[in-house]
Amino acid sequence: MAYLTHFILLLLINLASSQQISNTESSSSTTTNPTTTEDCNNRWIYIRNLPSSFLHGMGLFDFLQSDEPGIWNRHMGHDHFLVMSRPAWDFCQPLDNDPPIWGTSFLELPEFYNVTVLVPEGRAWPWQEHAVPYPTSFHPPNLACFEAWIQRVRRSRRVSLMLFAGGGGIGASPNIRRSIRTECENANTSMTKDNTGYSQICHIVDCSNGICEHDPIRYMRPMLQATFCLQPPGDTPTRRSTFDAITAGCIPVFFEEMSARSQYRWHLPEEKYPEFSVFIPKEEVVFKGLKILDVLMGIPRSEVRKMRESVIELIPRVIYRRHGSSLGLRTKKDAFDTAIDGALQTIKDKLNDLSEQ
Ligand SMILES: *[C@@H]1O[C@H](CO)[C@@H](O)[C@H](O)[C@H]1NC(C)=O
Ligand SMILES: *[C@@H]1O[C@H](CO)[C@@H](O)[C@H](O)[C@H]1NC(C)=O
Numbered sequence: 001m002a003y004l005t006h007f008i009l010l011l012l013i014n015l016a017s018s019q020q021i022s023n024t025e026s027s028s029s030t031t032t033n034p035t036t037t038e039d040c041n042n043r044w045i046y047i048r049n050l051p052s053s054f055l056h057g058m059g060l061f062d063f064l065q066s067d068e069p070g071i072w073n074r075h076m077g078h079d080h081f082l083v084m085s086r087p088a089w090d091f092c093q094p095l096d097n098d099p100p101i102w103g104t105s106f107l108e109l110p111e112f113y114n115v116t117v118l119v120p121e122g123r124a125w126p127w128q129e130h131a132v133p134y135p136t137s138f139h140p141p142n143l144a145c146f147e148a149w150i151q152r153v154r155r156s157r158r159v160s161l162m163l164f165a166g167g168g169g170i171g172a173s174p175n176i177r178r179s180i181r182t183e184c185e186n187a188n189t190s191m192t193k194d195n196t197g198y199s200q201i202c203h204i205v206d207c208s209n210g211i212c213e214h215d216p217i218r219y220m221r222p223m224l225q226a227t228f229c230l231q232p233p234g235d236t237p238t239r240r241s242t243f244d245a246i247t248a249g250c251i252p253v254f255f256e257e258m259s260a261r262s263q264y265r266w267h268l269p270e271e272k273y274p275e276f277s278v279f280i281p282k283e284e285v286v287f288k289g290l291k292i293l294d295v296l297m298g299i300p301r302s303e304v305r306k307m308r309e310s311v312i313e314l315i316p317r318v319i320y321r322r323h324g325s326s327l328g329l330r331t332k333k334d335a336f337d338t339a340i341d342g343a344l345q346t347i348k349d350k351l352n353d354l355s356e357q
Contacts, residue, residue, distance in 0.1 A: 054095045056104035061111040077114035078350050081343045087121035087236050088129045116346050118339055121238040122263055130346065131263035132339045133318045134240035136247050137216035140319065142326035153249035153312060156224040160200035162296055163226035163250065165219040165241055167208030168234055176232040176255050176282040180204075180292065187293055198227075201293065216244070223248035227304060228278065228296050231259055238263060243318050246276075251307050253292070255282035266342035267317050267335060276310035 064072050064080075072080070084091060090103035097105075107117065107128060117129040140146040164184070169177030184202035203226060205212070205219045212218050219241070223229055229245035230253045237258035245252050254260055254277055261273050273279065278299070284290040299307075316332045333341070 054105040057106040057109050079347050081116040083118045088119045088123045116343055121236055133243045133267055133335045135320050136243045138247050138319055139322040141322040143328035146329055158225060158227045160203040160226045161198045162228040162230055163203040163222055164230040165205035165207055174286050176286055179285050180230055183292055220248055223250045226250050228253050233259055246311055246314050246318050249308055249312050251311055253278045255280055267338050276307055
């Protein structure tokens with residue numbers, strides 16, 4: 001989750017007046033002006049300038065009330081949604097933690113309870129927010145470019161069995177990233193090309209210290225050559241790498257449901273997970289000695305091919321087209337279209353429920 005830097009992008013759309021779409025950068029009179037880009041990106045999260053975390057959001061609420069109060073009042077905010085580009089966890093500080101320990105209380109503000117919120121990662125029992133895919137580095141401008149990529153993904157030789165792109169797992173405490181590292185180090189010596197068909201069993205792309213940021217070739221090329229891409233949780237359960245892997249046609253392997261299955265319901269239908277992904281509970285690996293390698297080697301080749309086809313079918317829904325892309329490409333729903341459809345449907349259902357009460 002460490003890749004997103006633009007902290008807040010508010011995109012408020014009001015159903016009843018769809019011409020009126022405003023794209024507002026977060027600003028608040030309660031903070032001092034940021035002096036550097038870093039200040040600007042981090043000021044809410046690290047609370048350097050903020051007197052109280054519950055103030056985050058009040059500027060927006062006041063604006064919505066004062067600018068065109070009729071729009072809010074029509075459905076008391078139930079027909080509004082907003083996009084916040086960090087995990088919901090970062091906005092859930094209890095209001096009475098003052099000074100706050102981490103993040104802000106935006107999602108704890110009763111003023112915003114009625115609003116539907118899109119985030120890259122939701123809480124364990126989200127009622128207000130919906131998770132949407134992290135943006136990858138692939139933003140095709142037209143159909144030809146998109147189709148050329150799909151062809152490349154389909155034809156790519158998958159020379160390694162499994163790949164992990166990321167950091168962590170170095171310390172002594174048992175966790176899934178550490179188990180992956182250990183398994184990878186041991187796999188090289190015990191397996192050969194002859195008995196597996198792969199020239200490499202496990203490929204680790206070291207992305208520690210942010211070295212993969214803004215350098216997608218580092219991990220996309222190896223992902224194109226791998227059959228399975230491991231998606232262990234890190235600081236939080238979700239990873240942008242899940243969407244990089246899908247874009248590369250690499251079958252994602254999840255270790256907990258919170259990493260994707262309970263998150264991206266609009267984009268990755270829950271019932272399809274067995275078709276396009278592998279699930280290995282992390283406890284089995286970390287504490288019970290289950291080998292990831294054995295699980296993955298146990299999947300028949302024909303099954304693997306089918307799974308990869310299912311992954312490839314998901315690609316249009318998880319990519320964000322380039323802004324101003326060709327009409328041809330716009331006939332396919334991308335991650336953005338799917339998110340908007342999901343948000344509007346959620347709002348319609350909510351308004352129906354409310355009118356029946
Ligand atoms: C949220 O909606 C309820 C009714 O469903 C309403 O009573 C409440 O005032 C609304 N909250 C805000 C901040 O508008
Ligand atoms: C495994 O072996 C390959 C080829 O010999 C090497 O490129 C790769 O870095 C090794 N992987 C690990 C995790 O040591």
